[in-house]
Amino acid sequence: MQWFPFLRWPRPSPRLLGTEALAGLTVGLMVIPQGVAYAALAHMPLVTGIYASLLPALVAVLFGASSRLAVGPTALSCLMVSASLAGLAEPASADWVSLAIWLSLLSGVLQIGLGAARFGWVLNLVSAPVLKAFTQAAGILIISSQLPMLLGVHSSWAEFAQHPKVHLTSLLFGCVSLAILVLLRRWRPTFPTVLIVVLVSAYLSQALQFEQNGGMVVGALPQGFPALSLPGGLPVEQWAQLFMPVLAITLVSFLETASSASVDNDQRGQLWDQDQDLIGQGLAKIASALSGAFPTSSSFSRSALNLYAGAQSGWATVFSVAVVALTLLFFLPLLVPVPQAVLAAIVVVAVVGLIRPGEFLRLWRISRVEACIAASTFVATLLFAPRLYWGVLLGVTLALSHFLYLRLHPRIIEVGLHADGRLRDRHLWNLPVLAPHTYALRMDAALDFGSANELHRAITAYLGAHPDTRTVVLLALAINRIDVTGVEAFARLHKQLAAQDRCLVVVNLKLPVERLLQAAGELKASPQLRLIATEAELLEQLQQGEIVPHSS
Secondary structure, eight states, X not given: OOSOGGGGSXXXXXXXXXXXXXXXXXXXXXXXXXXXHHHHHTTSOTHHHHHTTTHHHHHHHHHXXXXXXXXXXXXXXXXXXXXXXXXXXXXXXXXXXXXXXXXHHHHHHHHHHHHHXXXXXXXXXXXXXXXXXXXXXXXXXXXXXXXXXXXXXOSXXXXXXXXXXXXXXXXXHHHHHHHHHHHHHHHOTTSOHHHHHHHHHHHHHHHTTTTTTTOOBOOOOOOXXXXXXXXXXXXXXXXXXXXXXXHHHHHHHHHHHHHHHHHHHHHHTOOOOHHHHHHHHHHHHHHHHHTTOOOOEEXXXXXXXXXXXXXXXXXXXXXXXXXXXXIXXXXXXXXXXXXXXXXHHHHHHHHGGGOOTHHHHXXXXXXXXXXXXXXXXXXXXXHTTTOTHHHHHHHHHHHHXXXXXXXXXXXXXXXXXXXXXXXXXXXXXXXXXXXXXXXXXXXXXXXXXXXXXXXXXXXXXXXXXXXXXXXXXXXXXXXXXXXXXXXXXXXXXXXXXXXXXXXXXXXXXXXXXXXXXXXXXXXXXXXXXXXESOHHHHHHHHHHTOSOOOOO
């Protein structure tokens, strides 16, 4: 952990600053309209989307490890805010805003604590299938929430079913904007398509008197920088209500960061300091709360655009923050007449890439169990909406249960000599026994409290079915760790075989495991225990008859 990671940035030079300014301008022009659109998704005052792109972005890049990440409002985090506060307050009300600020503050404090304690490994609790399923379900929920505004439906779906009424100009603005955003995004990713669409739509909105004819627009936004302040007090009963949302936002937002940071660090060829990024992201959330905004996160699309535009360090973010600052001071009136249908189109285009049905088929081909876990997470996220955290919790629980099942039921195989010279699964390849009256097995797991009983059960079952077995050969190359339970299981197995006048041969015992067994006094030389260094040495001794089964 470092106090000031920004001190590692490259020293500014005219050439470097020119490249960074171009990348920063590209991202800055994209984040302004996106921030407004995402604030609408979170049911927050629209200007808070721009506030969340200012100070939080600067704080994150100064104190995070991944200096090329674009931090600010994201669709997934805003959906989490909207879903978490549903039923706790009226959307867009003062209470709603206050609770959103508290979500940002509490999740920021939690992330800082996790980073300072070096608990970045916690994100490993969410497997890739669970994350993919959750993000796809979230993408569907985000798009469904934007469809009424995109299609010019200014009422609930229930009212629309009874009295179908569409604002045709809004429908036209939404559909045309959606088509242009999709086409130009494919043509040239670095082109400021979003900004151009927003400015053109603002001009057309004024020319057509869109608002006067019943259209919904962004409206007036307060100019200037946000006034930094702490949120008002939180009633005791609401602390408990925010507990699960804070955990979910903390975890999901950092998983967003992980997906972006992995790309950044892979390009640099360096290890990712996840604990430092936890601290940076936590400080950014606190800065967002002080600015009166909602929880921020790393945007994968804007981070990718930053890299694509040639960003080499955090200086690019400094320039993008400058663009946001100038907009807050001078250019907000340009956004006033923008139709909200255009904002809906911006959100839809940003999240449509999250929905990839083919991923479920791919998972099914790789692992049917994990595919079922992903499907369960996907369905639960949709069914429990707006309580999205139950989908994440179910997915994590199922994934951990599967993990524990595999640890408690390790792969234990009997080996035989394959034609290629390797010791492989005897039953899978229809191989003969390694030697007469010999049981040669390999366990592909650590010898600990989770696997010890399964190893003992496998050997005992085999000996019961094959009473003429005189030698048990344990291939220990895959056993890279042993605990106290494992040591006791080894001792019990050794004593059991010795009492039956059988020999235990241990092959390729790793040094950490060997040291613990020696410390426990379980590797003392005896006729019933032999240690062999390699599989090649084992085969040689078997061929020469040096490992001779004991007679009864």
